[in-house]
Amino acid sequence: MPLTLTVSDEVRELVPGFTHLVVEVHGLVNGPSDEASSALLDEAARRLAERLGDRAPHEDPHMAAWREAYGAFGAKPSRTRNSAEALARRALTDAGLPRINLLVDAYNAISVAHLIPVGGEDLDRIQGGMRLVRATGEEPFVTVAGGEETVEHPEAGEIVWCDDAGVTCRRWNWRQGPRTxxxxxxxxxxxxxxxxxxxxxxxxxxxxxxxxxSLEKLSPGARITVRTPE
Incomplete structure (x- = not known):
């Protein structure tokens, strides 16, 4: 069965214009970044520069909307940037976008080219369904600090993605946990x-x-389903 994803009423009331789309894939073959995935990132950076012209990423209307959404739950958007804005800023530097692995490169390229937050999760590591909620502040978020695993907790009212084991991504799409x-x-x-x-x-x-x-080209034969959750 497809993974269940739900958006809480609290989130919908706070940010009524939010929509999302899911690409679920089975039978992937991941591996280290290669020439093909690197080319996706280079092309994404080119498309971003063309789209922005002389503007900074946060001046794009979609990024401006995300800054407003972050402010609505108490985050400081100039310090805590959504994942698409953070990647776009890196893409425009001399260092460019990081190369992580085939799958992460593929979705980072889409994020930068379209200026849209995109996240990827290992289905086999998710426990139960995924939920977008406003945190109580008690939920565990397992992360790594100083090379050691540690448990943090979101701020009360923070928008987070979580599963049955805890938070999978803090501040909506700001920082993903290593577990998934x-x-x-x-x-x-x-x-x-x-x-x-x-x-x-x-x-x-x-x-x-x-x-x-992109996923079909990087991993031929994978079973791919695209859907818009209710």
């Missing part, structure tokens, strides 16, 4: 594309279709 991240051993995954107005449904679907196409 995609590694070179991952074979089943879920990719989450998140949008706000003024991004249209067609633009969201276009980004999802492009990600599905």
């Amino acid at each position: 991240r995609l590694t070179e051993e991952s074979v089943n995954a879920i990719f989450l594309l998140e949008s706000l107005a003024p991004m249209t449904a067609g633009e969201l679907e276009g980004a999802g279709a492009e990600l599905a196409e």
